[in-house]
Amino acid sequence: MIKGFRHILFPEVCISCRELLDTEENFICTACFAEFNPFPGSGAGGEALKRLVREHFSEDQVPSDAWCLYPYRNSGQLHDALLALKYGGIFPIGALFGRKLGELIASGGQHAPFDGIVPVPLHPLKCIERTYNQAAKIAKGISGVLRVPVLDKLLVREHYTDSQTGLTSSARRKNVHDAFRPGRLKCPNRLLLVDDVVTTGSTLIAAARVLRESGASSVAFATVALTEKE
Numbered sequence: 001m002i003k004g005f006r007h008i009l010f011p012e013v014c015i016s017c018r019e020l021l022d023t024e025e026n027f028i029c030t031a032c033f034a035e036f037n038p039f040p041g042s043g044a045g046g047e048a049l050k051r052l053v054r055e056h057f058s059e060d061q062v063p064s065d066a067w068c069l070y071p072y073r074n075s076g077q078l079h080d081a082l083l084a085l086k087y088g089g090i091f092p093i094g095a096l097f098g099r100k101l102g103e104l105i106a107s108g109g110q111h112a113p114f115d116g117i118v119p120v121p122l123h124p125l126k127c128i129e130r131t132y133n134q135a136a137k138i139a140k141g142i143s144g145v146l147r148v149p150v151l152d153k154l155l156v157r158e159h160y161t162d163s164q165t166g167l168t169s170s171a172r173r174k175n176v177h178d179a180f181r182p183g184r185l186k187c188p189n190r191l192l193l194v195d196d197v198v199t200t201g202s203t204l205i206a207a208a209r210v211l212r213e214s215g216a217s218s219v220a221f222a223t224v225a226l227t228e229k230e
């Protein structure tokens with residue numbers, strides 16, 4: 001009721017098409033969400049994510065469980081939404097994507113198969129620059145659905161790495177290989193590692209390695225999107 005009232009006073013528009021939103025819509029209208037073209041079926045995105053990791057890394061690095069919502073190209077409505085999330089300060093979209101990921105995970109019937117959800121951390125300076133970590137916003141959305149805590153102190157990003165955009169697969173790997181170290185908290189067993197977009201998987205692989213060295217027995221991956229081919 002309060003939201004409805006607020007909506008009349010401050011009508012909100014879709015961040016993608018700029019059309020007015022209905023009261024039950026948040027940030028992105030239903031039509032634009034449909035344009036994002038999710039992977040068909042609940043397991044297809046996860047399989048695509050595993051396949052992508054397999055293309056660049058050895059079999060033992062491929063996570064046993066993975067989830068991904070959308071194939072990603074460097075243009076279009078999904079691109080706009082992800083840029084708005086990462087650089088545009090529209091962080092509530094992160095929670096929206098996170099809830100969709102949470103529902104996708106829950107649809108497999110495995111309720112809360114994790115002890116914690118770990119967002120890929122930004123370097124503290126980059127976090128100050130951008131004011132928030134987009135992966136943490138996505139993790140929070142997943143947490144709301146699965147009722148599993150977000151553990152954002154398990155990993156620390158040590159290096160202020162340059163953007164991975166435009167780097168080759170091996171340059172990406174080198175760029176992030178030592179980017180993370182364990183935080184001070186004790187690492188629980190089963191973790192879900194979360195990021196926004198995955199291109200070769202090098203960031204997820206580097207972060208998962210540190211989590212496993214810290215005592216995690218399994219590290220599953222969840223990302224909003226994966227770049228199909230550059």
Ligand SMILES: [Zn+2]
Pocket residue numbers: 014015016017018019028029030031032033
């Ligand atoms: Zn729209």
